[in-house]
Amino acid sequence: MAEELNESIINELANEKYKYGFTTEIDTEYIPTGLNEEIIRMISAKKQEPDWMLEFRLQAYRKWSEMEMPRWPLLQLPELDYQSMRYYAAPKQKKAPESLDDVDPELLKTFDRLGIPIEEQKLHVGMAVDAIMDSVSVKTTNKEKLAAEGIIFCSISEAVRNYPDLVKRYLGSVVPPTDNFFAALNSAVFSDGSFVYIPKGVRCPMELSSYFRINALNTGQFERTLIVADDESYVSYLEGCTAPARDEYQLHAAIVEIVVNDGAEVKYSTVQNWYPGDKDGKGGVYNFVTKRGIVKENAKLSWTQVETGSAITWKYPSCVLRGDNAVGEFYSVAVTNHHQQADTGTKMIHIGKNTRSHIVSKGISAGQSQNSYRGLVRVAPTAEGARNFSQCDSLLLGDCCGAHTFPYMDVHNESAVIEHEATTSKISDDQLFYCNQRGISANDAVSLIVGGYAKEVINQLPMEFAVEAQRLLEISLESTSGVG
Amino acid sequence: MQTEKQYIDLFLDHRGLIDRHSSAVLNEHRDEAFRIFREKGFPTSKDEHYLYTNASHLFEPDYGLNLSGIEFPIDPYSIFRCGVPGINSNLYFVINDQFYNHSQPTSAKLPEGVIACGLREAADRYPDLVRRYYGRAADNTDTTVAFNTSFAQDGFFLYVPKGVEIKQTIQLINLMRADVDMLAQSRNLIILEEGSKASMLVCAHALDAHRFFANRVTEVFVGKGARYEHYKLESTRADMTNFGHLYVQQHAHSDVLINEVTLQNGVTRNNVQVDLIGEHANLNLCGMSINDGKQHTDTSTLVRHLVPNCTTNELYKYVLGDQSVGAFSGLIYVADGASGTKAIQTNRNICLSHDAHMYTKPHLEIHNDDVICNHGATVGQLDADTIFYLRSRGIPEAEAKMLLMFAFVADVEEFIRVPALKDTIKMMIEHRFRGHETHNCTGCTSQEACQTKL
Numbered sequence: 001m002a003e004e005l006n007e008s009i010i011n012e013l014a015n016e017k018y019k020y021g022f023t024t025e026i027d028t029e030y031i032p033t034g035l036n037e038e039i040i041r042m043i044s045a046k047k048q049e050p051d052w053m054l055e056f057r058l059q060a061y062r063k064w065s066e067m068e069m070p071r072w073p074l075l076q077l078p079e080l081d082y083q084s085m086r087y088y089a090a091p092k093q094k095k096a097p098e099s100l101d102d103v104d105p106e107l108l109k110t111f112d113r114l115g116i117p118i119e120e121q122k123l124h125v126g127m128a129v130d131a132i133m134d135s136v137s138v139k140t141t142n143k144e145k146l147a148a149e150g151i152i153f154c155s156i157s158e159a160v161r162n163y164p165d166l167v168k169r170y171l172g173s174v175v176p177p178t179d180n181f182f183a184a185l186n187s188a189v190f191s192d193g194s195f196v197y198i199p200k201g202v203r204c205p206m207e208l209s210s211y212f213r214i215n216a217l218n219t220g221q222f223e224r225t226l227i228v229a230d231d232e233s234y235v236s237y238l239e240g241c242t243a244p245a246r247d248e249y250q251l252h253a254a255i256v257e258i259v260v261n262d263g264a265e266v267k268y269s270t271v272q273n274w275y276p277g278d279k280d281g282k283g284g285v286y287n288f289v290t291k292r293g294i295v296k297e298n299a300k301l302s303w304t305q306v307e308t309g310s311a312i313t314w315k316y317p318s319c320v321l322r323g324d325n326a327v328g329e330f331y332s333v334a335v336t337n338h339h340q341q342a343d344t345g346t347k348m349i350h351i352g353k354n355t356r357s358h359i360v361s362k363g364i365s366a367g368q369s370q371n372s373y374r375g376l377v378r379v380a381p382t383a384e385g386a387r388n389f390s391q392c393d394s395l396l397l398g399d400c401c402g403a404h405t406f407p408y409m410d411v412h413n414e415s416a417v418i419e420h421e422a423t424t425s426k427i428s429d430d431q432l433f434y435c436n437q438r439g440i441s442a443n444d445a446v447s448l449i450v451g452g453y454a455k456e457v458i459n460q461l462p463m464e465f466a467v468e469a470q471r472l473l474e475i476s477l478e479s480t481s482g483v484g
Numbered sequence: 485m486q487t488e489k490q491y492i493d494l495f496l497d498h499r500g501l502i503d504r505h506s507s508a509v510l511n512e513h514r515d516e517a518f519r520i521f522r523e524k525g526f527p528t529s530k531d532e533h534y535l536y537t538n539a540s541h542l543f544e545p546d547y548g549l550n551l552s553g554i555e556f557p558i559d560p561y562s563i564f565r566c567g568v569p570g571i572n573s574n575l576y577f578v579i580n581d582q583f584y585n586h587s588q589p590t591s592a593k594l595p596e597g598v599i600a601c602g603l604r605e606a607a608d609r610y611p612d613l614v615r616r617y618y619g620r621a622a623d624n625t626d627t628t629v630a631f632n633t634s635f636a637q638d639g640f641f642l643y644v645p646k647g648v649e650i651k652q653t654i655q656l657i658n659l660m661r662a663d664v665d666m667l668a669q670s671r672n673l674i675i676l677e678e679g680s681k682a683s684m685l686v687c688a689h690a691l692d693a694h695r696f697f698a699n700r701v702t703e704v705f706v707g708k709g710a711r712y713e714h715y716k717l718e719s720t721r722a723d724m725t726n727f728g729h730l731y732v733q734q735h736a737h738s739d740v741l742i743n744e745v746t747l748q749n750g751v752t753r754n755n756v757q758v759d760l761i762g763e764h765a766n767l768n769l770c771g772m773s774i775n776d777g778k779q780h781t782d783t784s785t786l787v788r789h790l791v792p793n794c795t796t797n798e799l800y801k802y803v804l805g806d807q808s809v810g811a812f813s814g815l816i817y818v819a820d821g822a823s824g825t826k827a828i829q830t831n832r833n834i835c836l837s838h839d840a841h842m843y844t845k846p847h848l849e850i851h852n853d854d855v856i857c858n859h860g861a862t863v864g865q866l867d868a869d870t871i872f873y874l875r876s877r878g879i880p881e882a883e884a885k886m887l888l889m890f891a892f893v894a895d896v897e898e899f900i901r902v903p904a905l906k907d908t909i910k911m912m913i914e915h916r917f918r919g920h921e922t923h924n925c926t927g928c929t930s931q932e933a934c935q936t937k938l
Contacts, residue, residue, distance in 0.1 A: 072532065396853035405848040411863040414835035418863040420846065426853040
């Protein structure tokens with residue numbers, strides 16, 4: 001029976017369509033394809049950047065051209081032709097929009113269809129949104145309200161122009177431009193992203209959110225997010241992403257840098273729903289992301305991610321627990337289906353005394369997908385009394401998929417206590433039988449069990465996102481059981 | 485490639501000599517292995533499988549190699565007259581890289597059909613048998629294995645025919661004895677036919693205070709329904725580097741127990757690869773390492789479930805003191821069709837000092853949904869509350885810690901199924917924890933141990 005059920009799940013999964021796969025017909029401004037110093041100068045000029053920013057990009061580019069693409073993940077990485085790609089595309093706007101009325105209605109409609117109605121957001125007090133299409137930020141809402149608290153929330157290009165000192169001080173301080181192959185690429189060509197600064201002692205009154213959308217054909221998206229939470233402040237930041245369904249792959253290489261100063265707390269949540277490719281593994285977004293935060297004394301950084309999209313995911317949100325008593329958390333649900341591949345996890349670097357970290361990773365693989373957890377917990381000799389607990393569970397739906405767990409633990413301090421636990425299994429026949437016995441259909445039972453399995457992570461998401469994440473899970477897997 | 489060059493030149497200059505002092509069957513494998521070694525060189529710490537042990541660096545010193553098979557004038561049976569637990573076990577020696585084939589102990593009575601001798605001799609006398617198995621399990625893509633295949637001339641050979649049970653444990657002692665720094669490479673081949681049973685104890689000792697390097701490869705083929713136990717006891721000196729590669733192939737319904745105990749050594753690299761190629765095979769894989777000083781123990785295990793319904797239970801424990809380093813990387817691989825697999829992998833470690841370092845990588849790679857796989861790893865220290873409890877009952881702190889450490893390694897000891905051996909190893913562990921040197925097998929040389937019958 002289990003086999004039949006699995007088959008029906010897989011069939012239904014296969015037939016489930018990516019609902020954000022539409023394209024927007026909008027005038028777009030491109031630069032030529034290819035990557036060289038000229039292109040970088042062109043991007044920098046388009047964004048009217050100061051010289052130090054151009055220098056930052058060029059240095060990163062020079063380093064990148066000496067680097068090689070990483071081959072260590074358990075991913076079948078195709079050779080990417082970086083010269084055939086376009087590194088900048090922007091929806092054409094006659095002038096910078098001063099109010100929503102100036103924004104191209106086609107653009108607004110796009111975000112509306114994605115469930116991010118920017119207009120409504122203006123009225124919605126609970127959230128501020130920075131909507132980014134291809135290489136530029138379209139609109140940031142609720143800016144004025146935030147400014148009253150001294151909070152800066154704008155696109156990073158705007159921040160480079162308006163707050164050069166802040167950006168100069170923090171940009172590249174967490175993820176150096178030469179950190180890795182994709183970080184160097186991003187540092188060279190990054191186009192837009194969000195910038196957040198929360199002043200000392202301020203509790204951000206609403207959820208901040210950025211929404212990324214790839215629209216243009218054959219264009220990479222390289223956004224860069226920089227969040228600085230000053231002493232004793234708090235912010236919750238949400239990130240969502242979609243892309244049109246295309247037969248060609250699309251490249252996405254982003255950087256997220258977070259500085260959490262003494263006593264501050266940052267909660268960063270992602271619902272990643274890039275186009276995963278069709279059921280035969282054609283097309284899809286290649287998602288190579290470097291996310292890292294530096295956590296200072298008594299501060300806390302919490303990463304929560306729900307990963308359902310992308311043909312290939314390579315992503316390890318990390319916490320550098322530099323200050324004493326710093327706390328790092330990582331909660332993740334990664335769902336892979338069809339031919340998707342994910343190699344994702346986290347790094348917890350304990351440097352300060354009494355630093356604590358908690359990792360909960362839930363992998364769900366179906367179809368012919370490969371889903372790997374790769375995590376590092378490093379305890380430096382200075383990290384007296386460091387504590388870590390990691391739990392990585394994998395659920396397999398179907399006999400053609402793979403679920404892998406690759407934890408690394410490097411302990412250089414004898415007072416540290418590090419624990420790692422992992423299990424890999426399918427939904428047990430006993431669990432299904434128990435539900436069936438109580439009149440729950442087999443499909444509903446699977447839905448129930450998967451929902452329960454992911455709950456620990458979904459519960460960590462802010463309300464607005466928890467709803468979206470739950471819906472996504474339903475679309476990705478639970479729809480198979482007649483729910484979605 | 486500077487380190488490799490001396491060995492590459494040596495091989496090219498003395499190929500004839502190497503061949504002459506070995507056997508045709510072993511010589512057949514040299515070209516291919518040497519090609520791989522020459523192309524890739526020794527692994528460095530940039531190699532994922534040697535992340536924590538820089539092999540290339542370890543091979544750097546100018547070691548002597550005994551390619552022309554010069555015999556050292558010692559009689560190990562007289563040296564070890566009293567030095568081995570259970571003198572009545574079937575005792576064999578490999579001195580540096582050669583099998584010692586003089587005067588077998590009179591107590592060695594093996595069942596009919598069993599062959600236990602030097603590998604070179606076996607390859608000359610039973611070339612077809614050796615050819616069928618030699619090099620079939622070992623993986624030359626690990627270039628230290630390719631290096632061994634290129635140079636190895638001799639070692640130990642054991643053949644147990646169908647249905648035969650060897651009651652006494654076979655004990656193989658790898659002795660390092662030389663007046664200069666020395667690199668020894670030997671090769672062991674163990675074949676158990678269907679329904680047979682045997683157990684082996686492999687000890688490593690160093691007699692002289694020189695810098696020694698042993699790079700040994702053992703291949704074990706366990707037939708249908710056969711039972712095999714493999715114990716490894718390492719107790720040498722701080723200037724010894726020991727690379728032990730163990731490759732096992734298990735057929736249907738076979739049962740294998742591997743237990744590796746490292747008490748004293750310089751750098752230890754244990755490489756274990758088990759392929760489960762027959763259904764309902766069962767594997768118990770465990771080990772422990774008690775490190776102090778600058779001791780370095782790196783264990784790398786790969787268990788491949790290639791067919792359905794096999795079980796693996798893996799358990800490794802480390803106790804690290806002083807500036808010692810421990811590394812464990814275990815991978816359980818479950819292939820596409822291997823449904824019904826049950827695998828548990830556990831690695832628990834205690835760091836006793838501020839400068840001790842532990843690296844652990846308990847990995848699972850699973851390509852089948854019908855499995856139950858768990859793994860767990862912990863790094864910590866002795867529990868302060870428990871120590872306090874013991875002290876409050878009048879047990880001195882040092883003794884309390886000792887008790888807890890014994891308790892910590894006790895479940896690995898439970899995987900020693902030969903009672904006499906278990907007692908001896910327990911005693912050696914106690915000596916080790918109490919800071920006694922064990923490289924001369926102090927535990928074994930005691931009067932009680934001499935009386936022990938395996």
